[in-house]
Amino acid sequence: MRIVEMTARFAAEMAGWRYPEPYQCYDLAGADPAYFTDPANGFHALVDEDGALLGFRSFGADGQVPGGAYDGAALDTGGGLRPELTGRGLGREAIATGLAFSRRLHRPDAFRVTVAAFNTRALHVVESLGFAPTDTFRATADGAEYRILLLR
Ligand SMILES: CC(C)(COP(=O)(O)OP(=O)(O)OC[C@H]1O[C@@H](n2cnc3c(N)ncnc32)[C@H](O)[C@@H]1OP(=O)(O)O)[C@@H](O)C(=O)NCCC(=O)NCCS
Secondary structure, three states: OEEEEOOHHHHHHHOOOOOOOOOHHHOOOOOOHHHHHOHHHOEEEEEOOOOOEEEEEEEOHHHOOEOEOOOOOOEEEEEEEOHHHOOOOOHHHHHHHHHHHHHHHOOOOOEEEEEEOOOHHHHHHHHHOOOEEEEEEEOOOOOOEEEEEEEO
């Protein structure tokens, strides 16, 4: 798995992704592909050895959820696998690949992730990579509970 530049082709693919229940809140279907290719949003593609799109990682404010308390002490990272590749044990390598890439590029003091409290699958993966919970809050948009975790 490697990280490469986000292209218009990858972004167009992502803008069709829908996740099976109960993960529909992560659907990208209907999103504007230009959002993913705008460098200000920090999106990068995860590809296999043939260059096929496996998922994406984002670095920066896209990884924040309105309602949470965020400071500049850590770099937010978010992302997702293609829907049909979830639940197969690929998430840990996907996130680790993103962290290694960003350590070289951004050299942050720490990484931060924001994960929905119901999403035990994602929480399991980030905690296995060393992220530790620091806060819990309710999202402004719908009152759903989220956790913030930090990796120093
Ligand atoms: C979140 C994500 C990276 C996790 O990666 P993944 O490859 O799908 O997860 P895995 O199959 O490795 O499962 C992780 C662990 O959770 C466990 N798990 C899977 N489904 C679970 C469930 N419904 N409830 C509890 N645990 C579950 C697995 O058994 C596994 O445990 P293990 O590491 O001890 O073997 C991936 O699912 C993804 O990108 N999803 C997109 C939507 C999303 O949830 N986004 C969240 C962004 S923070």
